[in-house]
Amino acid sequence: MSTPPPVLVVDFGAQYAQLIARRVREANVYSELVPHSMPVEQMLAREPAAIILSGGPSSVYEEGAPQVDPALFDAGVPVFGICYGFQAMARALGGEVAHTGLREFGGTPLNIADRPGVLLEGLPAEQSVWMSHGDSVSAAPPGFNVTAASPGAKVAAFENPEKRLAGVQFHPEVAHTPHGQEILRRFLADIAGVEPTWTNDEIIDEQVRAIREQVGDKQVICGLSGGVDSAVAAALVQRAVGDQLTCVFVDHGLLRAGEAEQVEQDYVAATGIKLKVVDAADRFLNALAGVTDPEQKRKIVGREFIRVFEQAAREVAAENDVEFLVQGTLYPDVVESGGGTGTANIKSHHNVGGLPEDLKFTLIEPLRTLFKDEVRAIGAALGLPAEIVQRHPFPGPGLSIRIIGEVTRDRLDVLRAADKIAREELTAAGLDREIWQVPVVLLADVRSVGVQGDGRTYGHPIVLRPVSSEDAMTADWSRLPYDVIARISTRITNEVPEVNRVVLDVTSKPPGTIEWE
Numbered sequence: 001m002s003t004p005p006p007v008l009v010v011d012f013g014a015q016y017a018q019l020i021a022r023r024v025r026e027a028n029v030y031s032e033l034v035p036h037s038m039p040v041e042q043m044l045a046r047e048p049a050a051i052i053l054s055g056g057p058s059s060v061y062e063e064g065a066p067q068v069d070p071a072l073f074d075a076g077v078p079v080f081g082i083c084y085g086f087q088a089m090a091r092a093l094g095g096e097v098a099h100t101g102l103r104e105f106g107g108t109p110l111n112i113a114d115r116p117g118v119l120l121e122g123l124p125a126e127q128s129v130w131m132s133h134g135d136s137v138s139a140a141p142p143g144f145n146v147t148a149a150s151p152g153a154k155v156a157a158f159e160n161p162e163k164r165l166a167g168v169q170f171h172p173e174v175a176h177t178p179h180g181q182e183i184l185r186r187f188l189a190d191i192a193g194v195e196p197t198w199t200n201d202e203i204i205d206e207q208v209r210a211i212r213e214q215v216g217d218k219q220v221i222c223g224l225s226g227g228v229d230s231a232v233a234a235a236l237v238q239r240a241v242g243d244q245l246t247c248v249f250v251d252h253g254l255l256r257a258g259e260a261e262q263v264e265q266d267y268v269a270a271t272g273i274k275l276k277v278v279d280a281a282d283r284f285l286n287a288l289a290g291v292t293d294p295e296q297k298r299k300i301v302g303r304e305f306i307r308v309f310e311q312a313a314r315e316v317a318a319e320n321d322v323e324f325l326v327q328g329t330l331y332p333d334v335v336e337s338g339g340g341t342g343t344a345n346i347k348s349h350h351n352v353g354g355l356p357e358d359l360k361f362t363l364i365e366p367l368r369t370l371f372k373d374e375v376r377a378i379g380a381a382l383g384l385p386a387e388i389v390q391r392h393p394f395p396g397p398g399l400s401i402r403i404i405g406e407v408t409r410d411r412l413d414v415l416r417a418a419d420k421i422a423r424e425e426l427t428a429a430g431l432d433r434e435i436w437q438v439p440v441v442l443l444a445d446v447r448s449v450g451v452q453g454d455g456r457t458y459g460h461p462i463v464l465r466p467v468s469s470e471d472a473m474t475a476d477w478s479r480l481p482y483d484v485i486a487r488i489s490t491r492i493t494n495e496v497p498e499v500n501r502v503v504l505d506v507t508s509k510p511p512g513t514i515e516w517e
């Protein structure tokens with residue numbers, strides 16, 4: 001894929017590395033993450049427009065701490081250091097970093113120096129920034145102006161605009177640094193001289209061009225779920241190769257009420273796309289019989305999806321094998337599956353970590369580096385209707401990972417009924433847009449005693465998990481109005497006989513993930 005010269009974000013193990021890349025894209029500049037282990041020559045071979053060094057947990061003076069190769073600063077590429085990256089930069093260029101004993105975590109006042117330089121000129125002389133450090137730069141490298149200080153960091157920002165180098169101790173990428181985005185934008189525009197041309201239209205044109213080149217005159221299939229990501233991915237591919245694309249919607253028996261009908265009607269009506277619907281419920285439910293382990297469920301679903309796609313591909317093009325499979329994979333699917341830089345496997349998303357080893361398709365995943373809200377913006381720019389673009393996420397493994405315990409048809413029916421009620425009440429209360437999603441979970445192996453109609457019941461609990469989030473990487477539990485929760489609870493316990501208790505999940509992410517499995 002040919003993209004503009006990237007701004008490379010070098011990941012030193014920061015919590016926020018991908019967030020930095022995303023903020024750069026928000027400044028309309030193309031950006032990608034690379035590991036700190038990548039040799040400088042390789043970074044330079046990418047002809048980056050600029051390089052940003054991320055934060056990280058190490059201390060630069062510790063033995064074995066990741067260092068920055070000083071050759072990076074001689075290459076004439078603009079460099080911006082953040083937190084650990086700032087400290088590593090200071091050290092590589094002849095400044096000093098010390099453990100001063102003055103740690104700063106969270107909102108911290110920043111005082112701008114008399115010579116505020118390019119990055120801070122005209123911004124409030126005192127402003128709040130988000131800090132998270134124990135080490136500090138005690139002396140800036142020769143040739144650099146110190147442009148700000150904080151109580152715990154006498155060198156909190158420095159720059160050398162002639163050499164196009166700058167850095168900050170604080171985190172401009174987080175929302176808690178109010179002027180952070182402006183500071184990042186100034187680095188890109190005024191120090192690095194990068195043009196802000198990476199707009200949604202640009203992304204679309206670039207992806208369409210790349211997909212057309214990759215696919216040529218071959219046939220393509222796309223797993224279409226009715227969700228946002230695959231809808232946007234399919235729309236991009238349709239724009240690129242038109243009716244060489246066939247979408248395949250798999251009814252795996254793990255869907256919510258009304259979902260299959262909705263895909264068949266809404267999506268085809270909105271886009272005119274060629275759609276093949278496969279009823280594969282028996283196949284998935286047989287494969288899942290007796291399985292309770294979440295990772296095993298996810299891997300089974302991942303494998304069965306591919307087997308169904310293979311069969312569908314054979315039917316789409318009898319003699320001319322389908323080589324390409326389009327998936328609406330997003331960046332969070334990749335990181336959580338352990339595909340980031342040194343990141344742990346939290347859960348195998350069926351479309352990444354859950355794929356079988358003998359996968360024969362070449363994957364086309366045009367959204368793989370993006371977050372959901374970026375994808376929504378692209379979907380809107382492609383002209384997809386709001387009902388599709390604003391839809392709540394629903395995981396590919398569907399209700400199988402919302403039944404804690406074995407997945408059976410009866411349990412699926414119970415969960416489907418409860419989920420339908422929760423969704424109806426949320427929509428009736430006008431809360432869909434405020435809420436990220438509301439997984440409804442059945443604790444199938446847990447029972448508790450109830451009393452209904454003067455009789456004893458021994459039923460199952462349903463968990464409501466309403467969350468608010470910007471990008472699914474972090475989330476908070478949503479403070480739904482009590483009367484809405486009460487209506488959902490009353491209706492579920494009245495209308496679903498197997499359920500006699502409704503509980504609310506009040507855990508943020510971290511420590512909980514959004515889905516229970």
Ligand SMILES: Nc1ncnc2c1ncn2[C@@H]1O[C@H](COP(=O)(O)OP(=O)(O)OP(=O)(O)O)[C@@H](O)[C@H]1O
Pocket residue numbers: 222223224225226227228229230231248249250251252326327328329333351391392393394395396397
């Ligand atoms: N029922 C399905 N039939 C066909 N493909 C599916 C199905 N469910 C998921 N997929 C494939 O797996 C990918 C990942 O699923 P995921 O749920 O993350 O995305 P989505 O459904 O497109 O969007 P959303 O996150 O909004 O639900 C989809 O983009 C799609 O390619």
Ligand SMILES: O=c1[nH]c(=O)c2[nH+]cn([C@@H]3O[C@H](COP(=O)(O)O)[C@@H](O)[C@H]3O)c2[nH]1
Pocket residue numbers: 298332333336347348349350351393394395396397437472509512513514515516
């Ligand atoms: O396509 C998907 N395949 C999966 O296997 C999967 N698991 C979780 N999710 C969705 O991803 C977001 C983050 O979820 P978690 O906090 O549970 O990891 C939430 O929006 C989840 O609904 C999935 N989507």
Ligand SMILES: NC(=O)CC[C@H](N)C(=O)O
Pocket residue numbers: 054055056057058059082083084085132133134135136
């Ligand atoms: N967030 C960071 O990058 C921290 C850098 C370094 N570990 C410190 O404590 O100062």
Ligand SMILES: [Mg+2]
Pocket residue numbers: 225227228393394395396
């Ligand atoms: Mg989905």
